[in-house]
Structures are given as C-alpha cells and as structure tokens.
Amino acid sequence: MTTAQYREGTDTVARPKILVVGAGFAGVECVRRLERSLAPGEADVALVAPFSYQLYLPLLPQVASGVLTPQSVAVSLRRSSRHRTRIIPGGAIGVDHEAKVCVVRKITGETVNEPYDYLVLTPGSITRTFDIPGxxxxxxxxxxxxxxxxxxxxxxxxxxxxxxxxxxxxxxxxxxxxxxxxxxxxxxxxxxxxxxxxxxxxxxxxxxxxxxxxxxxxxxxxxxxxxxxxxxxxxxxxxxxxxxxxxxxxxxxxxxxxxxxxxxxxxxxxxxxxxxxGVAASPLMATLGTETVKGRLVVTPEMTVPGIDGVFALGDAAAVPDLAAGDGAVCPPTAQHATRQGRKVAANIVASLRREPLRPYEHRDLxxxxxxxxxxxxxxxxxxxxxxxxxxxxxxxxxxxxxxxxxxxxxxxxxxxxxxxxxxxxxxxxxQSQKRATLRDFEYTDSYLSPEQVREHVRGETALRG
CATH class of the missing domain: 3.50.50.100 (FAD/NAD(P)-binding domain)
Structure with missing residues (x-):
C-alpha cells in the first residue's frame, strides 16, 4: 500500500495503527517524529500513558528538595504533540503479539484491548529491589x-x-x-x-x-x-x-x-x-514471552523484536545493542539514548510503511x-x-x-x-500523608498479566464480541 493511496483514502482500506506504549523520553520523541514524518492519513497513531505529561526524570531530586515545583518537570503531552495522536489514559499490562493486541488498563480500572499493526514498547523501568528483610x-x-x-x-x-x-x-x-x-x-x-x-x-x-x-x-x-x-x-x-x-x-x-x-x-x-x-525493566516486557537480558527485551540494532512482526522496543526496557561501544554491549538506560532511539524507531516505522530498508541505531554518549x-x-x-x-x-x-x-x-x-x-x-x-509509601504502591508493579493471562483475556474479549 502506498502513501498516495492512504492520502486519497477509501472507506474499504483501514489505515495502519501505530500504538506507542509509554510517555517517557523514548515514547514522546517517537510520537513527535511520527507526527512530523507521516503524511496526513498515512497512519493512525495512539499513545498509551497513565499521566497526561512526560516526566523529566533527571530533575526529580530538585522537586524533592523544593528547588522546583512538581508542575515544572511534568511536561504536558498536549503541548508537546501536534494533536494528531490519540492519547489513551492508562497503562499497558500485557501484549498478545500473535493477535496483535495490547491489553490496556485505563485510569478508571476498565481493561480494553487495543489492536495494532505496529507496536512501540517504551514502558521504561521500575526501581530494582532485592530480597532484603523490610x-x-x-x-x-x-x-x-x-x-x-x-x-x-x-x-x-x-x-x-x-x-x-x-x-x-x-x-x-x-x-x-x-x-x-x-x-x-x-x-x-x-x-x-x-x-x-x-x-x-x-x-x-x-x-x-x-x-x-x-x-x-x-x-x-x-x-x-x-x-x-x-x-x-x-x-x-x-x-x-x-x-x-x-x-x-x-x-x-x-x-x-x-x-x-x-x-x-x-x-x-x-x-x-x-x-x-538501580532500575529494572518494566514487567510488561515479560508478558511477550520472548527472550530478555536482565529483564530487558532482546532487540536487533534496528530495535525490532526478533521473530515478532511489527513490534519495536527501546529505552530502559530494551537491550538495544550499543554499536558504538561494540563487544556485545547494550545501551545504558539513559535519557540521552532513549531520546535518540525514539527518533530512530519513528524513522524505521515510516520506512517500513513505505517499503524502505530499516536502519540500525548508533550513537556515542555525549x-x-x-x-x-x-x-x-x-x-x-x-x-x-x-x-x-x-x-x-x-x-x-x-x-x-x-x-x-x-x-x-x-x-x-x-x-x-x-x-x-x-x-x-x-x-x-x-x-500524600495518608497514602502508603511503598515502592509497589507508587510504581504499580503488581498490575501486569502473565503471557497466559494475556492470551486468555484477548480470546475472551474476542469471543464476547463474536
């Protein structure tokens, strides 16, 4: 299917659906680049994000110490996009890559299935803990x-x-x-x-x-x-x-x-x-049932997931090969890498839509x-x-x-x-004085489904619709 056909538009041809999970550095940069690069009508873009802002994480210590107000580091998604992206208020809790469906729990608690043609996984990371009493x-x-x-x-x-x-x-x-x-x-x-x-x-x-x-x-x-x-x-x-x-x-x-x-x-x-x-990759990555390295999803230099059609992973949650470092190294989980990976994945999705070759990610830390x-x-x-x-x-x-x-x-x-x-x-x-302050309470680490639960949920919803 060509770009021209999508621009002309027909009622019988559905536009490809690009679903981006996560509104961190990688996810937001990917969406911004997609909005700039895609022709009108070429594809539909949706972003799954539990909050309506991108958190500028490096400045959090200054929020904790009162140098900055919380609103200062919460960058509005509505301001930073071109209003062509549908924002889904919630979090992804599982992926069925065979059915090409992402399971999303909205902020209301409702669980919905979001179909996709291209899935971009940028759910970030959670705080890494160990088995230490208390x-x-x-x-x-x-x-x-x-x-x-x-x-x-x-x-x-x-x-x-x-x-x-x-x-x-x-x-x-x-x-x-x-x-x-x-x-x-x-x-x-x-x-x-x-x-x-x-x-x-x-x-x-x-x-x-x-x-x-x-x-x-x-x-x-x-x-x-x-x-x-x-x-x-x-x-x-x-x-x-x-x-x-x-x-x-x-x-x-x-x-x-x-x-x-x-x-x-x-x-x-x-x-x-x-x-x-330290940090650990989002538990979402384990719901795909594919290979991981220390919890980070194994991907190619082009940031595609081997053996899975249309799925890209990047940022803290993916083991992106660090071609600049070589020797099998993977990119460290930094904002600098995540931002540039977001740009590259957007370019690769556009290339895929237009039947052009994908390009690998390579960047030397500045x-x-x-x-x-x-x-x-x-x-x-x-x-x-x-x-x-x-x-x-x-x-x-x-x-x-x-x-x-x-x-x-x-x-x-x-x-x-x-x-x-x-x-x-x-x-x-x-x-926050009346809220429990454990790591699980703030980071919602118990929200994710197992691969089996994801498949059961998707097939159950499909049967109900049928």
Missing part, C-alpha cells in the same frame, strides 16, 4: 513525581516532629536519613535533600543542626564510576565536605520502621530510607552532568571534566534545553531564579 515495606523510591512529592513532605515532617519531640531517641531517629545508591539518582537526591535540611534547620530553634545526618551508601567501590576517577573523587569530596557520610562497599542488611541495619554491622536509627539502587545543588556540580561534556560553577552551568543548561516546551523551560528557569534569591519556605503540603 526493604519493600519501608523504603521509598525516586522514580515518580508522586514519590518525589512524598519524600519532600516526609523529610520536612521529620524535622517538624523532631522539633516537637521531648524524646531524644525519637529525635535522633527522625534526624538521620539514609539514601541507598551511589549512581546519579542517589547522589543527587542525597545532595539536594541534605541542602534542604541544612537550610531548614535555621528555622527550627530547638533543633541542633549537628544532629541532622545524611548517609549515602552503595555496594560499589566507587561513587558514580561513569564519571571517571577524578570527577568521582571530586563528587565524593563535595559530599563529605558538606557533612554527608558516604559509605562504599556497603548496602542494607535489614530495614525496620525506626532503624536501618547496614551490611557492615552498623545500626542507624532512621525513619527515612530512600532506595535508588557526556554526563551531575547537579549537587547550590553551586556544587560535576560534569563531563564531550569528555571535558568540569567542577563547581562551570559544571553547574553546563548541567542546568543541558537540562533546560532538553525540556520539551517553552512553558516548561520558563517554569524551571523561574523556579531556579526564585530559589536562588528567596530560598525555600519548607512547606509540606500533606497531599
């Missing part, structure tokens, strides 16, 4: 906007409660905070929140700032090894210079409501355990930026090592230009300026 029950994550808002409220609540308490043991446990994970998310979270509590302590005359203590631990021997030895040591020196106790080669042995036990035997009285120790709050940062753009204000300028400049809309850029820039001039009010909203 971890799932007592740890908080930093993967969603709700989690960042909750953590901010929770941390300020600990200061409020410690200030009001007459019990020294309670006060000590409320004023110690543990962050697990020495990658970008954990390091930035610990740095930004430590700055928040340090500044807030001046507003609590009954609190001794020396009692507020932040712990950053990681089982790895180095902090953010991707930065290299020099910048990694610089980041470590900055954190320790600000009073954060960084422990490497250490993890959590056990978590309880009022204390955390480390694997080196230390027992830290703490009511705040923030878990950022560098790394780490914002440690205030004037502290380390960055490595194009291999150039930067520290302090120059690194901060690069980090914030990169994030600012990466935001999708001018409205989002304006909000973020205004928040940065306001925080730099006026500081924080240390207000807790209480919106």
């Amino acid at each position: 971890l799932v029950e007592h740890a908080r994550g930093m993967k969603t906007l709700a989690e960042a808002a909750y953590i901010r409220d929770h941390v300020i609540a600990q200061l409020d409660l410690a200030d009001a308490s007459q019990d020294e043991a309670e006060r000590a446990s409320r004023l110690q905070f543990v962050v697990v994970g020495g990658g970008y998310a954990g390091t930035e979270t610990a740095a930004c929140l430590q700055r928040l509590t340090t500044n807030a302590a001046r507003r609590y005359p009954r609190l001794d700032p020396k009692l507020i203590k932040w712990h950053l631990i990681d089982i790895a021997p180095r902090l953010m090894p991707e930065l290299g030895d020099k910048l990694g040591r610089s980041a470590l020196e900055i954190l320790r210079g600000r009073g954060i106790e960084v422990s490497l080669g250490v993890s959590v042995a056990k978590a309880a409501p009022e204390e955390v036990t480390f694997t080196d035997g230390r027992v830290v009285p703490s009511r705040t355990l923030i878990w950022t120790a 560098g790394l930026v780490v914002d440690l709050g205030g004037r502290d940062a380390v960055s490595k753009p194009l291999g150039i090592e930067l520290r302090g204000m120059p690194a901060q300028a690069v980090a914030r400049g990169y994030h600012w230009q990466a935001l999708r809309t001018n409205v989002a850029r304006t909000r973020v820039f205004t928040n940065w300026m306001l925080n730099a001039v006026a500081g924080d009010d240390f207000v807790r909203t209480g919106f």
Whole structure:
C-alpha cells in the first residue's frame, strides 16, 4: 500500500495503527517524529500513558528538595504533540503479539484491548529491589513525581516532629536519613535533600543542626564510576565536605520502621530510607514471552523484536545493542539514548510503511552532568571534566534545553531564579500523608498479566464480541 493511496483514502482500506506504549523520553520523541514524518492519513497513531505529561526524570531530586515545583518537570503531552495522536489514559499490562493486541488498563480500572499493526514498547523501568528483610515495606523510591512529592513532605515532617519531640531517641531517629545508591539518582537526591535540611534547620530553634545526618551508601567501590576517577573523587569530596557520610562497599542488611541495619554491622536509627539502587525493566516486557537480558527485551540494532512482526522496543526496557561501544554491549538506560532511539524507531516505522530498508541505531554518549545543588556540580561534556560553577552551568543548561516546551523551560528557569534569591519556605503540603509509601504502591508493579493471562483475556474479549 502506498502513501498516495492512504492520502486519497477509501472507506474499504483501514489505515495502519501505530500504538506507542509509554510517555517517557523514548515514547514522546517517537510520537513527535511520527507526527512530523507521516503524511496526513498515512497512519493512525495512539499513545498509551497513565499521566497526561512526560516526566523529566533527571530533575526529580530538585522537586524533592523544593528547588522546583512538581508542575515544572511534568511536561504536558498536549503541548508537546501536534494533536494528531490519540492519547489513551492508562497503562499497558500485557501484549498478545500473535493477535496483535495490547491489553490496556485505563485510569478508571476498565481493561480494553487495543489492536495494532505496529507496536512501540517504551514502558521504561521500575526501581530494582532485592530480597532484603523490610526493604519493600519501608523504603521509598525516586522514580515518580508522586514519590518525589512524598519524600519532600516526609523529610520536612521529620524535622517538624523532631522539633516537637521531648524524646531524644525519637529525635535522633527522625534526624538521620539514609539514601541507598551511589549512581546519579542517589547522589543527587542525597545532595539536594541534605541542602534542604541544612537550610531548614535555621528555622527550627530547638533543633541542633549537628544532629541532622545524611548517609549515602552503595555496594560499589566507587561513587558514580561513569564519571571517571577524578570527577568521582571530586563528587565524593563535595559530599563529605558538606557533612554527608558516604559509605562504599556497603548496602542494607535489614530495614525496620525506626532503624536501618547496614551490611557492615552498623545500626542507624532512621525513619527515612530512600532506595535508588538501580532500575529494572518494566514487567510488561515479560508478558511477550520472548527472550530478555536482565529483564530487558532482546532487540536487533534496528530495535525490532526478533521473530515478532511489527513490534519495536527501546529505552530502559530494551537491550538495544550499543554499536558504538561494540563487544556485545547494550545501551545504558539513559535519557540521552532513549531520546535518540525514539527518533530512530519513528524513522524505521515510516520506512517500513513505505517499503524502505530499516536502519540500525548508533550513537556515542555525549557526556554526563551531575547537579549537587547550590553551586556544587560535576560534569563531563564531550569528555571535558568540569567542577563547581562551570559544571553547574553546563548541567542546568543541558537540562533546560532538553525540556520539551517553552512553558516548561520558563517554569524551571523561574523556579531556579526564585530559589536562588528567596530560598525555600519548607512547606509540606500533606497531599500524600495518608497514602502508603511503598515502592509497589507508587510504581504499580503488581498490575501486569502473565503471557497466559494475556492470551486468555484477548480470546475472551474476542469471543464476547463474536
């Protein structure tokens, strides 16, 4: 079928249906490119997304610390698209690739079948956990906007409660905070929140700032090894210079409501355990019943799923071969790769529609930026090592230009300026105070179907329609 035939249109020929699952960096970029590249009437595009925004994940620590408002990092899908895409408010919970149907649970709880000709899987990742006693029950994550808002409220609540308490043991446990994970998310979270509590302590005359203590631990021997030895040591020196106790080669042995036990035997009285120790691919990928690598769906360099017609997978949930690195490496789960993969998949879908050859994905990483709050940062753009204000300028400049809309850029820039001039009010909203804060509650990891359940559901719905 040619593009011209679709443009002319007939009542007897249905347009191909392109279904994109996930509104992260990869999914949104894919949709934007499809809207630009497809001729009117050439195909129908739909996007499955539980929220009406794309979350700019790298700035979540600044939301948790109050530097940015939640709305600043929630980039509207309605503003960033050209209104040619149908947005389905819900989440994909299974795929029947034989029937070419994606099972979607809407935000109302209703489960529907969405047929497709081309399926683009970009469901992203969830927080990776381990079989550690008490971890799932007592740890908080930093993967969603709700989690960042909750953590901010929770941390300020600990200061409020410690200030009001007459019990020294309670006060000590409320004023110690543990962050697990020495990658970008954990390091930035610990740095930004430590700055928040340090500044807030001046507003609590009954609190001794020396009692507020932040712990950053990681089982790895180095902090953010991707930065290299020099910048990694610089980041470590900055954190320790600000009073954060960084422990490497250490993890959590056990978590309880009022204390955390480390694997080196230390027992830290703490009511705040923030878990950022890596990510795992969305459980959706397991519903296809095809090969995975550490949970990530195995794909070709063109990001097609071997042996399955019309299915592409990319981003955090796919093991995309890293042709630039070679030696069987796969692309790391970063926004930089996800965005560019989204563009390439859109181009490959258009090529497939027009009977043109698909092209492989290849991109060399452009560098790394780490914002440690205030004037502290380390960055490595194009291999150039930067520290302090120059690194901060690069980090914030990169994030600012990466935001999708001018409205989002304006909000973020205004928040940065306001925080730099006026500081924080240390207000807790209480919106999440009555909600359980486990990783499962915020990330909905128990929502997915097994491959057998997907097939049963699809065939059951088909029989009812028949």
